[in-house]
Amino acid sequence: MSEQQFEPVIVGFLCNWCSYRAADLAGTSRTKYAPNMRAIRVMCSGRVDPQFVLKALREGADGVMIAGCHPGECHYVEGNIKALRRYVLLKRMLKQWGIEKERVQLVWASASEGNLLAEAVDRMTEEVRALGPLRWRQAVLGGNGHKPVETAEVEVEVEEV
Amino acid sequence: MSEKVGVYVCHCGTNIAGVVDVEEVSNWAGEQPNVVCSRDYKFMCSSLGQELIEEDIKEHGLTRIVVAACSPHMHEKTFRGATERGGLNPYLFEMANIREHNSWATTDKAAATHKAKALVNGAVERVVHHQPLEPIPVEINPATLVVGGGIAGISAALELADAGNHVYLVEREPSIGGHMAQLDKTFPTLDCSACILTPKMVDVEQHPNITLYSWSEVENISGYIGNFNVTVRKKARYVIEELCTGCGICEEKCPRKVVDEVFEAGLAQRKAIYTPFPQAVPKYPVLDPPNCTYFERGKCKACQILCPTGAIDFEQEDELLEFPVGNVILATGYDLFDSNRIPQYGYGHLANVFTSLEFERMVNASGPTDGKIVLRDGESVPQSVAIVHCVGSRDNNYHEYCSKVCCMYSLKFAHLVHERIPEAEVYNFYIDIRTPGKGYEEFYNRLLEEGTHFIRGRVADVTDAARLPGEEGKLIVQAEDTLIGKQRRIPVDMVILSAGMEARHDSQDVSLMFGMGCDFDGFFTERHPKLDPVATMTEGIFIAGACQGPKDIPDSVAQGAAAAARVAGLVNQETVMMEPVRASINKETCSGCRLCNDLCPYNAIVFHEDQKLSEVITALCQGCGTCVAACPSSAINGAHFTNEQVFSEIEGILWDVMEHQAVPA
Ligand SMILES: Cc1cc2nc3c(=O)[nH]c(=O)nc-3n(C[C@H](O)[C@H](O)[C@H](O)COP(=O)(O)OP(=O)(O)OC[C@H]3O[C@@H](n4cnc5c(N)ncnc54)[C@H](O)[C@@H]3O)c2cc1C
Ligand code: SF4
Ligand code: SF4
Ligand code: FES
Numbered sequence: 001m002s003e004q005q006f007e008p009v010i011v012g013f014l015c016n017w018c019s020y021r022a023a024d025l026a027g028t029s030r031t032k033y034a035p036n037m038r039a040i041r042v043m044c045s046g047r048v049d050p051q052f053v054l055k056a057l058r059e060g061a062d063g064v065m066i067a068g069c070h071p072g073e074c075h076y077v078e079g080n081i082k083a084l085r086r087y088v089l090l091k092r093m094l095k096q097w098g099i100e101k102e103r104v105q106l107v108w109a110s111a112s113e114g115n116l117l118a119e120a121v122d123r124m125t126e127e128v129r130a131l132g133p134l135r136w137r138q139a140v141l142g143g144n145g146h147k148p149v150e151t152a153e154v155e156v157e158v159e160e161v
Numbered sequence: 162m163s164e165k166v167g168v169y170v171c172h173c174g175t176n177i178a179g180v181v182d183v184e185e186v187s188n189w190a191g192e193q194p195n196v197v198c199s200r201d202y203k204f205m206c207s208s209l210g211q212e213l214i215e216e217d218i219k220e221h222g223l224t225r226i227v228v229a230a231c232s233p234h235m236h237e238k239t240f241r242g243a244t245e246r247g248g249l250n251p252y253l254f255e256m257a258n259i260r261e262h263n264s265w266a267t268t269d270k271a272a273a274t275h276k277a278k279a280l281v282n283g284a285v286e287r288v289v290h291h292q293p294l295e296p297i298p299v300e301i302n303p304a305t306l307v308v309g310g311g312i313a314g315i316s317a318a319l320e321l322a323d324a325g326n327h328v329y330l331v332e333r334e335p336s337i338g339g340h341m342a343q344l345d346k347t348f349p350t351l352d353c354s355a356c357i358l359t360p361k362m363v364d365v366e367q368h369p370n371i372t373l374y375s376w377s378e379v380e381n382i383s384g385y386i387g388n389f390n391v392t393v394r395k396k397a398r399y400v401i402e403e404l405c406t407g408c409g410i411c412e413e414k415c416p417r418k419v420v421d422e423v424f425e426a427g428l429a430q431r432k433a434i435y436t437p438f439p440q441a442v443p444k445y446p447v448l449d450p451p452n453c454t455y456f457e458r459g460k461c462k463a464c465q466i467l468c469p470t471g472a473i474d475f476e477q478e479d480e481l482l483e484f485p486v487g488n489v490i491l492a493t494g495y496d497l498f499d500s501n502r503i504p505q506y507g508y509g510h511l512a513n514v515f516t517s518l519e520f521e522r523m524v525n526a527s528g529p530t531d532g533k534i535v536l537r538d539g540e541s542v543p544q545s546v547a548i549v550h551c552v553g554s555r556d557n558n559y560h561e562y563c564s565k566v567c568c569m570y571s572l573k574f575a576h577l578v579h580e581r582i583p584e585a586e587v588y589n590f591y592i593d594i595r596t597p598g599k600g601y602e603e604f605y606n607r608l609l610e611e612g613t614h615f616i617r618g619r620v621a622d623v624t625d626a627a628r629l630p631g632e633e634g635k636l637i638v639q640a641e642d643t644l645i646g647k648q649r650r651i652p653v654d655m656v657i658l659s660a661g662m663e664a665r666h667d668s669q670d671v672s673l674m675f676g677m678g679c680d681f682d683g684f685f686t687e688r689h690p691k692l693d694p695v696a697t698m699t700e701g702i703f704i705a706g707a708c709q710g711p712k713d714i715p716d717s718v719a720q721g722a723a724a725a726a727r728v729a730g731l732v733n734q735e736t737v738m739m740e741p742v743r744a745s746i747n748k749e750t751c752s753g754c755r756l757c758n759d760l761c762p763y764n765a766i767v768f769h770e771d772q773k774l775s776e777v778i779t780a781l782c783q784g785c786g787t788c789v790a791a792c793p794s795s796a797i798n799g800a801h802f803t804n805e806q807v808f809s810e811i812e813g814i815l816w817d818v819m820e821h822q823a824v825p826a
Contacts, residue, residue: 009818038276040807044786044787046785061818069678072673072679112690
C-alpha cells in the first residue's frame with residue numbers, strides 16, 4: 001500500500017440541474033478524468049447542509065466538492081448564492097480545525113460545461129493527493145479516534161443574510 | 162428495519178461492461194446487508210431487463226430496487242415504471258450512475274470497478290431509507306401568456322388560439338411584428354416581409370381567443386405550472402382605444418417630430434404621437450410624453466382638438482392588469498449588435514457606414530427613402546458597396562458564436578443592390594459563407610452568378626484616409642484576403658455592417674422574473690439542447706425564437722409552433738403530476754425562528770403568528786431544499802432528499818475508507 005500513490009476519495013455534491021448534468025456530459029463526451037470523485041445528487045447546491053460535508057469528511061473522505069450552477073443560473077433562482085454563503089462560513093470553521101482549504105471546494109459548472117467539471121475534479125484530486133489522507137479523527141480530535149464525533153458537536157451556525 | 166433490496170447492474174452492451182467488471186460488482190453487491198438478489202444484465206432498459214425487476218419483486222418479495230446503469234436523467238423514469246409495475250411505489254427505487262459518471266469517464270478498469278461498487282453501495286444504503294411518495298396533481302389553467310409579439314410569439318399565439326385556447330399576448334412596443342416588420346425582403350425566397358407578416362398580425366388582432374396587450378410589459382409573475390398569476394403594466398397611450406378609429410389625423414397634425422430610433426433604426430423621423438408603421442397592430446397610436454409639446458409646455462393639444470372621435474386623453478395613466486395563466490411562452494427576440502462597439506469600422510463617425518437594419522429600412526419601399534439606396538445625404542446613389550459579414554459575431558472580443566443569419570441577409574443585400582443599382586460593384590467580405598438551410602446554398606450560387614465580389618477575410622478597418630489614387634472621397638475597406646494571402650484596400654461609396662444578433666439587453670432580468678436560466682451570452686437556456694429545445698428547466702415556462710439563440714424566421718416560426726404544441730399538450734391533460742420532491746415542516750420541532758421564511762425563493766413558506774410556526778405551502782414549493790439545509794432545528798423534511806437518505810448515501814459510498822478511518826494508520 002505505502003508504495004502505491006495515494007488515491008484520495010472525494011465526495012461530490014452535485015446539483016441536479018447543472019453540475020450533475022455537467023458530469024453526465026463529461027461522460028457522454030468521453031472526457032477522461034480522475035475516478036476519485038464519487039457523486040451524490042442533490043436538487044440544488046443550496047440543499048448542501050454543512051453537515052453533509054462534515055459527515056463525508058468524518059466518514060473517511062479526503063475532500064468534498066460542492067458543485068452548482070453559475071451565479072444567476074441556479075434553477076431555484078439563487079440556491080447557489082446561499083450555498084456560497086454557507087461555504088464561506090464552513091471554510092472558516094474548517095480552518096480553525098486545521099483542515100486545509102483545498103479539501104473542501106466549491107465549483108460552478110453549468111450543464112454544458114462537462115470539461116470544466118472534469119478539469120475541476122482532476123485539479124482537486126491532485127491538490128488533495130499532495131496533501132495526503134485527511135485522517136479526520138486525528139486532525140479534528142487530535143486524539144486516537146476512540147470517540148466517534150457526533151454530528152451535533154460540529155453543528156454549524158449558519159447566518160443567512 | 163429490514164428491507165429486501167434488489168440490485169441490477171447493467172452492461173449497457175460494452176459501454177459499461179467494457180470498463181467495469183459488472184459481474185464482480187453484482188456479486189459483491191449481493192453480499193451487502195439488505196441485498197437479497199443481485200444480477201447483471203446486458204441491457205436493463207430493454208423490456209426484458211425491466212421485466213426482470215418486475216418478476217423479482219413478485220418472486221423474492223423485494224421492497225427496494227437499485228439499478229446501476231446510466232444517468233438517472235436518462236432512465237430514472239423507465240425504472241420507476243418497472244418498479245411500479247412490479248407492485249412497489251415508484252419512489253422506492255434508486256439509480257447508481259456507473260456509465261456517464263464512471264465507465265465513460267475513465268479507462269482504468271480496476272478504479273472504475275471499485276468506484277462502481279461505491280456508487281452501488283451508496284444507492285443501496287440510501288434506498289433503504291426511501292419512503293413511498295405520491296406525485297402531486299396540479300390543475301392546468303387553460304390560458305397561456307405569450308411574451309413578445311415578434312414572429313415567434315405571433316406563431317405561438319395563433320397556434321394555441323386556433324386550437325381553442327385563450328392567449329394573452331404581451332408586447333412591449335406599440336405594435337406587434339418585432340424585427341420581421343422592419344425587414345424588406347426575406348431570404349432566400351425574397352418574398353416581401355410585410356406581405357407575409359401583415360396577415361398574421363391581423364389574425365392576431367381579430368382572433369376571439371387572443372387578448373393583445375401592446376405597449377405593455379409583464380411587471381410580475383408568481384405561482385407555478387398550471388397556476389401562474391401575472392401582473393401586466395399597460396402603459397398609458399394617452400389614446401382611448403374604444404374611441405380611436407385609427408384614422409391617423411392626430412399623427413398628421415402633430416407639430417413635433419423626433420428621430421425614430423426604434424422602428425426606423427434612426428433613419429427617419431416620427432411624430433410625438435405615432436403608429437410605428439402603417440400596418441401596425443393594433444392601429445391605435447401612442448403618445449410619447451417626453452417629446453410632446455403639451456407635456457413639455459402645457460400648450461398645443463393639436464391632436465386632441467382635431468381628433469374626430471375625441472379619443473385623446475392627456476390624463477390617462479398606466480393600468481395594472483392581473484390575470485391567471487397555466488403556462489408561459491417567452492418569445493422576446495434579440496437585439497442587434499451595437500456597431501459603435503467596433504470603432505475601427507467607422508459606424509457613427511463615417512457618414513456612409515450603415516448598419517444592416519438601417520439598410521433594411523432603406524431598401525423597404527415604405528421606408529424613409531421609399532426603397533431607394535442612397536448615401537447619408539439622401540440623394541447620391543452609391544456606385545460601389547461593401548458588405549462586412551460577422552460584425553460582432555465569431556469574434557472573441559465580442560461574441561464567440563455565429564449569428565447564423567448574417568451571411569444569408571448579406572447575400573440578400575448584395576442581391577438587392579444589384580437589382581436596384583445594376584451598374585454598382587458589390588464586395589462581400591466574409592470569414593466563411595454559411596448557408597445551411599433549404600434553398601440557401603442555391604441562393605449563394607445565384608449571387609455568384611450575379612457578379613458579387615466575394616473577398617475572404619475579416620475586415621481590419623474602414624477609413625476615409627485616402628492613400629492611393631482613386632481613394633479620394635471614398636471609404637476604404639482594408640482586409641487581408643486570405644485566399645491570395647494579400648492585404649487589400651477596396652475603395653467604396655457605402656459600407657454596410659452585417660451586425661450579429663445578441664440577447665436582449667434585459668434578458669437577465671426577464672429570466673430572473675420568470676425563474677428560469679439564461680446562458681453567458683444572455684440567451685435563454687432550453688431544457689435540453691437537442692431533445693427539448695423549447696422547454697426550460699422551469700415547468701410551465703417555454704421559449705421560442707431568437708431569445709433562445711440566433712435564428713432566422715423559419716426556425717423562429719417552427720419554435721413558436723413547437724412551444725404552442727407543448728403547451729396545448731399540457732392544457733389537454735388538464736392536470737399534471739409533479740415530482741413529490743417537496744419540503745414539509747415538522748410542527749413539533751419547528752421553533753418558529755422564521756429563518757426559512759425569507760430564504761425560500763418561491764415564498765412558499767408562511768408563518769402562522771397564532772401558533773408561532775412556519776408551514777410550507779406544498780403547491781408553491783419547488784423542492785430546492787435550501788430551507789431544509791438551513792433550519793437550525795432540523796425541523797424541515799425534504800422529501801426524497803432527507804438528511805437520513807443523504808447521510809446513508811454518504812456512508813454507503815465511503816464503505817471502503819470508513820474502515821481505515823476507525824483505525825488510524
Ligand atoms: C438585418 C437583418 C435581416 C434579416 N433578414 C432575415 C431574412 O431575410 N430572413 C429570415 O428568415 N430572417 C432574417 N433575419 C432574422 C429575423 O429578424 C429573426 O429570425 C426574427 O425576427 C426572430 O423573431 P423573434 O420573434 O424571435 O424576435 P423579434 O423579431 O426580436 O421579436 C421579439 C418581440 O418581443 C418584444 N419584446 C422583447 N422583450 C419584451 C418584453 N420583455 N416584454 C414584452 N415584449 C417584449 C419585442 O418588442 C419584439 O416585438 C434578419 C435579421 C436581421 C438583423
Ligand atoms: S427555519 Fe426551521 S425552525 Fe425556523 S421557522 Fe423555519 S421551519 Fe421553523
Ligand atoms: S424546498 Fe424549501 S426553500 Fe425550496 S422551494 Fe421548497 S419550501 Fe422553498
Ligand atoms: S440548481 Fe444548481 S445550484 Fe441551484
